[in-house]
Every structure is written in C-alpha cells, then in structure tokens.
Amino acid sequence: MRKLLLILASVLLPVRIAGVEAAQSWNVTGEEEARFEAKVVDILCELTGDCPTDCGAGRRQLGLVTDDGVLIPVTKNFAPFAGATDELIDFCQQRVTVDGLFTANHGTRVFAVQFVQPAGGDWRRANRFLDKWAETNGVDPAGKAKNTWFRRDPRIDAIIEKDGFLGLGQEEDKKYLADY
Amino acid sequence: MRTAKCLASAALVVWALGASPAAAAGQRIQLTGEIMDTWCYVSEIMGASEAVLGTAHHQCAVWCAAGGVPVGLLSEAGEIFMILKLGDEDTSNAGPRILEIQSSRVTVDGDLYERDGIKYLLIDEVVANEGIVNRSHEDFGVIPAFGVPKQ
Numbered sequence: 276m277r278k279l280l281l282i283l284a285s286v287l288l289p290v291r292i293a294g295v296e297a298a299q300s301w302n303v304t305g306e307e308e309a310r311f312e313a314k315v316v317d318i319l320c321e322l323t324g325d326c327p328t329d330c331g332a333g334r335r336q337l338g339l340v341t342d343d344g345v346l347i348p349v350t351k352n353f354a355p356f357a358g359a360t361d362e363l364i365d366f367c368q369q370r371v372t373v374d375g376l377f378t379a380n381h382g383t384r385v386f387a388v389q390f391v392q393p394a395g396g397d398w399r400r401a402n403r404f405l406d407k408w409a410e411t412n413g414v415d416p417a418g419k420a421k422n423t424w425f426r427r428d429p430r431i432d433a434i435i436e437k438d439g440f441l442g443l444g445q446e447e448d449k450k451y452l453a454d455y
Numbered sequence: 456m457r458t459a460k461c462l463a464s465a466a467l468v469v470w471a472l473g474a475s476p477a478a479a480a481g482q483r484i485q486l487t488g489e490i491m492d493t494w495c496y497v498s499e500i501m502g503a504s505e506a507v508l509g510t511a512h513h514q515c516a517v518w519c520a521a522g523g524v525p526v527g528l529l530s531e532a533g534e535i536f537m538i539l540k541l542g543d544e545d546t547s548n549a550g551p552r553i554l555e556i557q558s559s560r561v562t563v564d565g566d567l568y569e570r571d572g573i574k575y576l577l578i579d580e581v582v583a584n585e586g587i588v589n590r591s592h593e594d595f596g597v598i599p600a601f602g603v604p605k606q
Contacts, residue, residue, distance in 0.1 A: 322479075
C-alpha cells in the first residue's frame with residue numbers, strides 16, 4: 276500500500292535531474308533503475324513474424340529490443356493500473372531512449388517505462404494512457420477525474436457489477452462487507 | 456529465366472519485409488493455471504505475490520487488464536506465461552475476452568515461445584474454465600484495501 280501511495284504521489288510530482296526526467300523508485304522487488312536506448316517492437320511480431328506495419332495500432336503488447344538483441348517486455352507505464360502500449364505505439368519500429376525501472380521476480384524480468392524520448396525529440400512522461408482514456412470516455416483531459424480512471428471505466432464497471440469485486444458474485448461481496 | 460529471377464527476388468523481399476529475423480515456430484503446449492496480473496505478481500507492488508492472485512486481487516487484476524497491463528497464466532509449476540493472443544483475437548492490450556477470465560483457473564491449448572528468459576503464450580483455445588477457485592481474500596482480504604467499496 277505504501278508503495279502504491281508513492282506511485283500516486285510520483286505521478287503528481289515529477290523529478291528532474293540535470294534538466295531531464297529521471298526514474299523514480301517504486302521500491303518494487305528486484306528493482307533496478309535504468310535508462311537505455313532501444314527499438315520499439317510489437318512482441319507478437321518479434322516472436323512469430325506476424326507483423327502488421329503499425330505494430331497492431333495499440334491492440335498488441337509492445338516491447339523494446341536493445342542493441343544486443345534482447346527483447347524486453349514493457350509491462351507498465353507512469354499511470355495507475357495501466358500498461359505501456361499507449362506510451363510506445365507512436366514509435367513503432369523506431370529508436371527511443373527510455374527511463375524507468377526493471378523489476379525481477381519468479382524468474383521474470385520486465386520493465387516499467389516512466390519517461391520516453393524519441394530520437395531527436397523531447398522527453399515525455401509515460402502517462403499518455405490517461406489522456407487517451409479521457410478522450411475515449413468523454414472525460415475532460417485537463418481535469419483530475421482521469422487519474423482515477425479505473426473507478427470510472429464502463430468496461431470495468433460492467434464486470435464488477437456482474438461478478439463483484441471478489442469475482443464470486445454480488446452475494447459473496449455482501450458477505451465479505453458484512454464482516455469487514 | 457528472367458521471370459524466375461524476378462519471382463525469387465520478390466519472394467526474398469516479401470520474406471525480408473514480413474518476417475522478423477528472430478521469428479520461429481512455437482512449441483505446442485497445454486497448460487493449467489490461474490489467469491493473473493503479471494505486473495503486480497512480479498513487482499509485488501501491492502504486496503506479496505501470493506496475495507495478488509485469486510479473489511483478493513480480482514478487482515485490481517481487472518483494473519490492470521483493462522489498462523493494458525499484460526495478463527499472464529501462472530502454471531501449476533509456478534511459471535509465468537505472458538499471454539499475447541487468445542483465440543482468434545490478437546488484442547493482447549486490454550482485450551475483452553481476457554478481461555472476462557481474470558483470476559479464473561483455466562486449461563488452455565496454445566503455442567509457447569520463449570525468449571530472453573520470458574515465456575510467451577499464444578492461446579488457441581480455453582479448453583476448460585473452472586472459474587475463480589482461489590479464495591485468497593479469506594487469507595489476505597482485498598488487495599489493495601482501497602478497492603473495497605465504501606459503505
């Protein structure tokens with residue numbers, strides 16, 4: 276919980292070191308701060324050769340291939356409960372510099388992107404997901420409501436309404452709340 | 456002869472454009488395990504890995520899947536498989552079908568790809584779905600606690 280509060284705070288309080296954005300610790304398991312250059316790839320394409328020219332136009336998980344050929348899945352961005360596709364899709368098959376955190380556990384090592392810089396471009400914070408979500412859902416992108424998108428998303432609302440927050444149905448939720 | 460050369464050149468160009476150098480055939484596999492949130496499980500940002508499975512973490516897993524965090528299958532052997540495809544739908548970023556089976560225990564047929572220490576799974580078919588059987592909230596409550604609705 277403390278870690279989550281740190282993340283929510285960091286979304287509001289960007290850190291600048293030497294004029295550029297720098298990764299912030301989230302105190303996750305196996306954490307390693309990292310800044311590196313790599314090419315943005317569609318992971319499914321990279322593995323199978325099924326390669327739409329637009330990296331799947333946002334429908335697919337994206338990764339980074341480093342200069343030595345290592346494929347790194349990017350599983351997280353700089354917004355609450357959101358992945359990285361919206362942060363990287365503009366740079367499909369392009370070279371970028373990313374700044375963020377590796378986390379490694381259970382034999383799996385993945386990357387959370389906090390900032391991204393296209394070749395010759397400016398750094399930008401990896402939270403474009405929020406604006407895109409706001410635009411898709413008719414929410415003011417300049418307002419604060421988008422920061423709690425997960426409590427306002429109609430797809431999520433429909434699933435929780437049907438299955439409950441425990442996933443076992445509304446009756447199980449009621450039993451849990453009665454003892455809470 | 457000229458036609459044959461042209462066809463060979465065209466085939467080479469098509470191959471070069473369409474295939475990744477690293478592309479390879481997957482390994483057919485059947486797996487049984489729990490559909491889970493890869494980020495929270497690996498990072499333990501919400502708590503210990505065993506607390507971010509099952510009912511305790513179901514709502515958060517739905518949030519993350521809808522937000523585009525990669526969804527995985529945690530096998531009975533404890534291995535993580537990152538899901539890139541489910542049936543004929545290749546929408547691995549917040550796809551509707553994967554949202555519906557969050558936290559469920561399933562058996563799937565598919566293709567396994569492994570690269571740089573990560574296991575990737577392309578599911579052809581969910582052959583069995585037992586629903587949510589991991590009643591982890593009985594041990595851990597709801598993770599994160601702020602997910603509990605205010606009364």
